[in-house]
Amino acid sequence: MKVRKAVIPAAGLGTRMLPATKTVPKEMLPLVDKPVIQYIIEEAVASGIEDILIVTNRAKSAMDDYFDYTPELEDRLIRSEKFAELESVRRTADMANIFYVRQKETLGLGHAVNRARRFVGDEPFAVLLGDDVMMSQKPVIGQLIEAAEKHGASAVGTQLVSPDAISRYSSLKVTPIEGRVMRVHDMNEKPRPAEKFSDYAILGRYVLTSEIFGILDNTPPGHGGEVQLTDGMRKLCAVSPMIAVDFEGRRYDTGNLKGFLEATIDFALEYGDGVGEWLTDFIAEKARLLAGK
Numbered sequence: 509m510k511v512r513k514a515v516i517p518a519a520g521l522g523t524r525m526l527p528a529t530k531t532v533p534k535e536m537l538p539l540v541d542k543p544v545i546q547y548i549i550e551e552a553v554a555s556g557i558e559d560i561l562i563v564t565n566r567a568k569s570a571m572d573d574y575f576d577y578t579p580e581l582e583d584r585l586i587r588s589e590k591f592a593e594l595e596s597v598r599r600t601a602d603m604a605n606i607f608y609v610r611q612k613e614t615l616g617l618g619h620a621v622n623r624a625r626r627f628v629g630d631e632p633f634a635v636l637l638g639d640d641v642m643m644s645q646k647p648v649i650g651q652l653i654e655a656a657e658k659h660g661a662s663a664v665g666t667q668l669v670s671p672d673a674i675s676r677y678s679s680l681k682v683t684p685i686e687g688r689v690m691r692v693h694d695m696n697e698k699p700r701p702a703e704k705f706s707d708y709a710i711l712g713r714y715v716l717t718s719e720i721f722g723i724l725d726n727t728p729p730g731h732g733g734e735v736q737l738t739d740g741m742r743k744l745c746a747v748s749p750m751i752a753v754d755f756e757g758r759r760y761d762t763g764n765l766k767g768f769l770e771a772t773i774d775f776a777l778e779y780g781d782g783v784g785e786w787l788t789d790f791i792a793e794k795a796r797l798l799a800g801k
């Protein structure tokens with residue numbers, strides 16, 4: 509089993525980030541100096557992925573433009589000898605082979621992944637959600653690919669979340685295999701407290717086999733009236749091996765404002781240029797003001 513292709517579902521409407529996402533796709537919002545989607549593509553490329561399909565929609569052509577050449581801008585940068593800037597805009601267009609398919613109706617994540625069938629063919633493939641950004645030493649999808657290839661299984665990325673939070677995620681029924689790898693027996697989407705299997709949540713990264721497409725064809729709309737990937741994967745793990753990888757790294761859901769702000773702060777601290785010192789002083793000053801109240 510060799511994973512060479514990745515699919516990035518990015519056709520969601522981004523209603524939790526309105527009004528910012530009324531005309532700007534949430535994947536194009538900047539985390540410091542790069543749009544969210546670039547971090548995700550960089551994670552895939554750093555994991556050895558060569559071909560990437562972005563599932564997009566009619567309101568999101570800013571994403572295709574971003575990964576294209578910009579001749580007028582590049583000419584200007586050459587003439588003004590801004591070679592570092594030139595390199596940064598060229599690199600976005602040359603990072604990977606990027607393909608696009610439109611999801612014509614927003615019918616859910618499972619429906620979006622099913623748009624990838626022609627691109628994927630019979631190969632196993634990675635899925636990276638377009639608004640889940642990871643901060644890690646080793647790329648998170650690379651951790652999943654390594655484990656999936658070793659165990660000859662499909663894989664989901666997981667971490668423990670708090671018992672209060674699991675109802676916002678998919679909950680996994682798992683048993684240990686080795687180290688950070690567990691066997692997946694079952695899962696359910698956004699469970700009520702009494703229905704959860706565990707506090708292991710699926711967090712935005714998957715390796716799937718092409719069997720998922722036939723399954724998704726026959727998966728009716730579930731939670732929220734959308735075709736849920738979790739419902740399809742539940743059937744997949746019943747018929748072929750699936751593992752969960754408790755990955756190393758920090759995951760940010762940039763599709764909600766709190767997650768987006770947290771990611772912005774974390775990546776801003778990586779940026780350097782005194783931002784960390786400024787933030788430390790700023791928080792100390794705020795704390796003094798609050799204490800004085």
Ligand code: UTP
Nearest residue numbers: 517518519520521522523524614615616620638
């Ligand atoms: P989300 O539920 O996080 O995204 O979907 P959303 O639909 O944009 O969220 P709201 O509107 O703020 O509640 C998880 C992932 O699945 C993609 C999204 O783009 C995101 O990457 N998705 C979701 C699709 O590609 N198509 C869909 O029909 C739904």
